[in-house]
Amino acid sequence: MATTEPSAAPRPPDAGAAPLLEVDDLHVEFRTRDGVAKAVNGVSYTLSEGETLAVLGESGSGKSVTAQAIMGILDTPPGYVTGGAVRFRGQDLLQLPEEERRAYRGRSVAMIFQDALSSLNPVFPVGWQIAEMFRVHEGLSKKDARARTVDLMDQVRIPAARERVNDYPHQFSGGMRQRIMIAMSIALDPDVLIADEPTTALDVTVQAQIMNLLADLQRERNMGMILITHDLGVVADVADTIEVMYSGRIMEQASVHDIYGAPAHPYTEGLLRSIPRVDLKGQELSAIKGLPPNLSRIPEGCEFRPRCPYAQQICHDTRPPLLEIAPGRFSACHFAQEVLEGDFDNAEQ
Amino acid sequence: MGRYVIRRLLQMIPVVIGTTFIIYTMVWALPGDPFAGKCGDRACPPAYISMMTAEYNLDEPLLVQYGLYMVDLMQGNFGETFRGTEIVNELLQRYPTTVQLAVIAIVFELVIGIAAGVVAGLRRGGFIDNLVLVSTLVVVSIPVFVIGLVAQIVVGVQLGWLPVTYDGTVYSLILPGFVLGSLSLAYVARLMRTNLVENLRSDYVRTATAKGMPQKRVIGVHTLRNSLIPVVTFIGADFGNLLGGAIVTEGIFNIPGVGNMIFRGIRDREGATVTAAVTILVLVFLLVNLFVDLLYAALDPRIRYE
Ligand SMILES: Nc1ncnc2c1ncn2[C@@H]1O[C@H](COP(=O)(O)OP(=O)(O)O)[C@@H](O)[C@H]1O
């Protein structure tokens, strides 16, 4: 094996060749009393070492559910993976029995949640919750685990870490709590870090600090990072690749540079228009009109059609597949080229 | 914390005075002659009446009667019943029995109630869950005396596992303890189940799973600890209720406890007996409540008293 990484997680024989993380045609549905909500409908993406992949989309587009399926922490019932694969260095995690899969959590793939207050256990000290990673996964003694914990809290820049290890989550500010979540998630030096809207619940001033911390840690440790957000502004500086999700499907996939230069999907275009930009100062922000579809009744044809200013008859009849429209650029729109080249600029909006 | 406890203790003084006054007033203000039927079939001799009237200051206005009575009580003088037995002796005899009974009831609530709630909550919609839901509903909707009688017949007579009535041993308190605790046991089971189900869906439990913790630890450490907080405080508060609320159970199993004493006291218009017994109940109730609040803070670090 060509790898020298210390991670003790099991490896399949072809680990060297396989990508770090590969989500392949993933399908997830929620079976509730109100019907079957198809939350993820054939999502595929690949993440490499050191890459930051941003998953972008309005609330309810299936970003978190995709992440939960990768982690194996879906609420089951009502949530079920109905198809696809999640391969970590070639090993399909979805095929593993629970006990084997557990070995990957925290150690190979770790996750940070949006709301650190509710995601931390209210009745245990934060140091205890971080140290638990060392004690359970590595069998460290209380004393050693505590030393590592203080160290880690220093690394995520929590002031007076040694004095604060025994404090409880509610005694910290929102930003500090998110740092504790981050410390916990990187404790075992994971290869993949999933951050699900890590700054959404925070003050604007704190948001930048947390994003910087995440970016630094990611670079230092060469982690693959999946950054979930509904805020295009957040990702511009840190992401390499962007996946735009809508209605449980990838609508556009491209490098940050390409997407900011010119979107190749009307939905991306709408998202871009809804963020404040320095060069367009004074112009009114336009949110995309309408609402995302009900996931129990996704319309025929293109999912975005009811809200799309460019929709034609073909959009009604045929669902556009995600196709490569330029090297490294993918779009699920019948008129991707036209959108990309701005030929639709005169369409009514 | 220390100051909080002192403040709470001081707050108890007006509460105790208020409740005892109400009880005292109600017992003595009941319509009718307090001496009716006290001396067999005949009317009581005037000498006896005047003696008792002097003893309890029955000639004085109610407020003065009460004041004099409380002064006696503070000095540890609980007075005598009309029959001349020292009330304090009776209290010393009966309270331990009632406390034993309540403790047994609490143990049943803790052990069976929590276990049933946990098993039901972990296998939601399964056989045990439905069994727990139905059986607790049955227990809640049946009067205690029916449960008591059925328990006597089935466990005591037919199976012969436990004594049918109280014979002075703790052993014979097991069955009545179960009956006394049955209602709260049902509540505990349901409360535990609801909390567990709710917490299993909580964000921090999902975090624990995402951290790669074994399932046993996710449930046993991260979920249980939080789910137990409301249950333990409910059980703590229930202890006060069980002490005073055992009248029916004590009656069925012929247990000479406090509930029984208060019941007879009210029937026979033994104002001093009732007031003394209830005063102690109120005190215990207040102290237990304080203890429960402190316990709550100990279990949930988010709660702090100043
Ligand atoms: N626990 C759940 N129970 C039922 N439906 C769910 C649950 N979680 C998610 N869903 C469904 O999946 C959809 C996508 O959710 P999510 O992935 O959380 O969206 P987001 O892109 O905002 O993260 C939701 O709109 C909802 O219909």
Ligand code: SF4
């Ligand atoms: S396929 Fe049609 S409806 Fe869908 S985004 Fe493209 S133009 Fe709009």
Ligand SMILES: [Mg+2]
């Ligand atoms: Mg989400």
